Amino acid sequence: MxxxxxxxxxxxxxxxxxxxxxxxxxxxxxxxxxxxxxxxxxxxxxxxxxxxxFPTREMLAHAVFDQNMARIEALAATPDADIREVADLITHQIEGMAAVISLFAADEDSPHQRELVTRMRTALDPVLARAREAGQVRTDATIDELLTAIGMVAALVMRSPAAHRHDRAEQAWRLIASGLGPR
Missing domain, CATH: 1.10.10 (Arc Repressor Mutant, subunit A)
Structure with a gap:
């Protein structure tokens, strides 16, 4: 019963x-x-x-990604959200979804991947502009550099055991900050 x-x-x-x-x-x-x-x-x-x-595993994973992206977009749209807050949220989501990210990473040209990059670019562009104005990053730091940094952190986290993901992500962001930071 x-x-x-x-x-x-x-x-x-x-x-x-x-x-x-x-x-x-x-x-x-x-x-x-x-x-x-x-x-x-x-x-x-x-x-x-x-x-x-969700008729397929991929559709379920895409829906989770979409929900995560909506959270990033909402935070990024907050006028007082700084680049570190947004990076922390992205990192937290990468840490939790590392296995699923690897599922999609194999097909970089998929419509979903392209949509995700476009949404990320749109959400992060104003955050990066505010970070430039606040002197948190170089004045010539580009959105492509920021997206590359996020991709590097994601790649590192995906290859790390779950227990070490957060520490590895923090180490990577410290190194990346030295390259994006003001000179």
Missing amino acids: STKRNRGPGAAAENREALLAAAREAFSEHGAGVPLSTIARNAGVGQAVLYRH
Whole structure:
């Protein structure tokens, strides 16, 4: 006898959010290959509900990425957000999603990758401009340099054991700051 109760179509948005939260946690803890049944169970829904929202693992991972990107965009749009705050949020998300990032990194020319880079560029451009004005980075620092730095941190974090990801990311940002910092 099942203990799950069908909450009906009115619970669709709530189920989707529960699935995204469970996926974010499961990907972080177990990697991109975590069984989808684990994600559904942790979200408190059946696998049919998971597949109704996300027919493939990639669609689920893309949705988690999109939600993460929306958080970056929201912080970056805050007029008083500085470059370090935004970099910290990006780093935190990279640390948690390293296995999933590697899933997508193999296809740099995918439409989703291009969209992600465009969204990141759009979100970070005003943050970088504020950092230049505040003297936090070189006046000639470019958005391409910042995106390259983020890519370097992501590559390093993806290859690090989970227990060392944060320390490695911090070390990398210190080195990068010496190159982007004011001269």
